[in-house]
Amino acid sequence: MKGVVFTEFLEMVESRFSGEMVEELLGSCDLASGGAYTSIGTYDHRELVALVGALSERTGAPAGALVHEFGRHLLRRFAVGFPDFFTAARDTFGFLNRVEGYVHTEVRKLYEDAELPTFVCSPVVDGRMDMVYRSSRGFADLAHGLMEATAEHYGEAIAVEVEDLSGGARTHVRFRLRKLQPAE
Ligand code: HEM
Structure with missing residues (x-):
């Protein structure tokens, strides 16, 4: 790492x-x-x-809560260190959709030995998007914090439902994201 x-x-x-x-x-x-x-x-x-x-x-x-909080901190630091990644997307889902194919791809060019997770995003339908995380390192709680703070960065709010598909190992997790309306 x-x-x-x-x-x-x-x-x-x-x-x-x-x-x-x-x-x-x-x-x-x-x-x-x-x-x-x-x-x-x-x-x-x-x-x-x-x-x-x-x-x-x-x-x-709990360790998971600390990793989650660290994800929120890390996103705010990334926003300062890599502003171009954020201006390249218009909103939370636009940015999260680009983590796999653009952000982390650029990160790999910078650090060729980076150990990155994989994300698969579903199409956005009715303000909802699923994002499936996989990594042998089991940092899904980090991903969760990064997602929440991404929404804050874009001035949006999202509800996140977490489904661990790896029996609690946090290595394969589906995140069901839903954009909240301002009144919610
Ligand atoms: C500008 C934004 C971002 C940058 C610059 C960035 C960069 C990085 C870097 C440098 C690492 C460490 C790789 C290593 O240690 O070898 C990493 C790991 C990771 N990134 Fe990103 N990232 C960004 C956004 C995100 C977002 C929004 C998510 C979640 C949706 C995410 C999920 C993760 C996770 C979970 C890891 C931990 C490694 C693992 O689980 O295997 N990243 N990222």
């Missing part, structure tokens, strides 16, 4: 909790990298799982 994901995660921990919490997590996890992440480096994604687990233990928040 790319270092940018780790550096952003630790930034979220620092701003949401504290710098001491970052030090505690790095000190308590047995990290092969030693925890000295650089944004262009590549690290075992299980290190992120270990850091999330340690944060969950210390805060009492």
